[in-house]
Amino acid sequence: MDKLKIQGGVQLNGTVQVSGAKNAALPILISAILGGGKSRFERVPALQDIKTTELVLNHLGLASTFENGVMTLDATKIATVDAPYDLVRKMRASVLVLGPLLAREGRAKVSLPGGCAIGARPIDFHLSALEKLGAKITLEGGYVIAEAKRLRGNRVAFEFPSVGATENAMMAATLADGETLLENCAKEPEIVDLAISLRSMGAKIEGEGTEHIRIQGVNSLSGANHRIVGDRIEAGTFLAVALATRGKIRVEGLAPHHLEAVLAKFESSGAKIHRDADAITLESTGRARGTDFQTQPFPGFPTDMQAQFMAAMCLADGPSLITETIFENRFMHVPELTRLGADLTIRGNSVLVRGKEKLIAAPVMATDLRASASLVMGGLCAEGETTVSRIYHLDRGYERMEEKLRSLGAKIDRVKDES
Numbered sequence: 527m528d529k530l531k532i533q534g535g536v537q538l539n540g541t542v543q544v545s546g547a548k549n550a551a552l553p554i555l556i557s558a559i560l561g562g563g564k565s566r567f568e569r570v571p572a573l574q575d576i577k578t579t580e581l582v583l584n585h586l587g588l589a590s591t592f593e594n595g596v597m598t599l600d601a602t603k604i605a606t607v608d609a610p611y612d613l614v615r616k617m618r619a620s621v622l623v624l625g626p627l628l629a630r631e632g633r634a635k636v637s638l639p640g641g642c643a644i645g646a647r648p649i650d651f652h653l654s655a656l657e658k659l660g661a662k663i664t665l666e667g668g669y670v671i672a673e674a675k676r677l678r679g680n681r682v683a684f685e686f687p688s689v690g691a692t693e694n695a696m697m698a699a700t701l702a703d704g705e706t707l708l709e710n711c712a713k714e715p716e717i718v719d720l721a722i723s724l725r726s727m728g729a730k731i732e733g734e735g736t737e738h739i740r741i742q743g744v745n746s747l748s749g750a751n752h753r754i755v756g757d758r759i760e761a762g763t764f765l766a767v768a769l770a771t772r773g774k775i776r777v778e779g780l781a782p783h784h785l786e787a788v789l790a791k792f793e794s795s796g797a798k799i800h801r802d803a804d805a806i807t808l809e810s811t812g813r814a815r816g817t818d819f820q821t822q823p824f825p826g827f828p829t830d831m832q833a834q835f836m837a838a839m840c841l842a843d844g845p846s847l848i849t850e851t852i853f854e855n856r857f858m859h860v861p862e863l864t865r866l867g868a869d870l871t872i873r874g875n876s877v878l879v880r881g882k883e884k885l886i887a888a889p890v891m892a893t894d895l896r897a898s899a900s901l902v903m904g905g906l907c908a909e910g911e912t913t914v915s916r917i918y919h920l921d922r923g924y925e926r927m928e929e930k931l932r933s934l935g936a937k938i939d940r941v942k943d944e945s
């Protein structure tokens with residue numbers, strides 16, 4: 527396993543190009559199953575989760591190529607509708623093959639994903655949506671088996687604006703017979719990007735990005751041709767690095783409105799934000815002010831930025847009250863940040879951050895993707911040498927993180943973890 531060695535206390539400045547969004551690429555690559563031909567995707571990030579997705583799709587019979595950020599997928603023939611446990615357990619997003627396989631082949635057998643570090647993350651909203659579209663769902667030996675001669679359009683009202691459930695239902699409805707109206711949908715930019723990619727295949731979709739999405743089913747779809755949207759969470763992470771190290775960083779390749787709730791909190795903490803059409807700059811004005819926030823579905827403050835913003839608040843002047851409303855166990859970074867000297871108190875689904883003048887380097891351990899980003903940020907600010915172990919978590923969602931940080935002036939190296 528690898529770990530990162532970080533010499534903290536350096537102000538980071540410069541420009542970063544964000545990669546394609548992981549959370550858009552995963553459903554979009556999987557949606558290639560729906561197309562009867564060859565799909566081509568640009569700005570696909572080279573991440574572990576993308577590699578896993580490619581393996582799942584190869585297992586299902588899609589031939590693939592992937593070089594220089596361009597992935598092609600040929601779905602002319604589906605070899606099997608069975609997504610096995612040893613692939614699904616590596617990445618929960620594999621459950622997104624349910625809708626497309628069911629819509630294309632009339633059957634899907636997908637291992638239940640099991641929980642993960644940040645919560646139980648059930649898939650009941652996915653399954654009830656597919657049942658509403660006419661699927662017969664049975665659970666057998668840890669597998670979900672879904673069957674439907676042909677899905678039928680229907681009205682599906684989500685109990686909660688679940689990103690994954692919205693994506694599964696959207697993909698399934700594109701080939702259903704008749705019209706589907708999805709209500710109380712997730713509105714994340716990644717949902718919008720999936721709709722744009724599906725439309726490039728000939729799908730008839732409108733309303734993406736609002737709480738109502740209307741889909742007219744068609745008989746077949748062609749291959750997709752799409753460039754993945756920029757990663758707003760990667761962008762927010764680098765802006766948080768500028769806040770924490772009191773520098774000035776410009777992130778290029780995404781629209782500011784994809785991150786407005788986070789930009790507003792950066793401004794509340796005293797930072798200057800400059801917005802361009804396809805870039806955002808954060809310029810620190812000195813020590814950040816403590817800032818309260820709570821995570822919400824889009825357009826609220828994204829849960830995927832909670833750990834990173836918390837890391838920046840550990841050095842703020844004054845307290846911050848941070849509340850996590852999306853996942854039930856997304857404070858795994860708290861004890862690790864405490865090892866760096868942060869003053870954090872957990873009360874239920876909130877954390878009180880008492881900002882300190884400085885953090886002190888220590889060995890820390892990553893537990894999940896965004897927690898690992900917050901620990902890297904802690905290391906960048908702590909005095910001395912911090913090592914972050916188990917950074918395979920980081921590699922799931924950040925492309926060449928240490929290279930991008932070095933280009934901003936960070937003293938950071940990836941080394942083999944002999945322990």
Ligand code: EPZ
Pocket residue numbers: 548549550552619645646647648649650651652653686687688689690691712829830852853854895896923
């Ligand atoms: C997506 O996960 C993202 N992953 C997550 O990013 C992100 O944190 C999350 O959306 C929220 O924005 C991908 O897009 C691959 P949800 P997803 O369904 O779809 C509960 C990262 O760090 N729920 O919106 O799984 C669920 O347990 C990852 O990049 C049910 O109860 O999120 C959670 O508490 C982490 N039943 C809440 O809803 C269901 O059937 C939100 O989940 C589905 C979800």
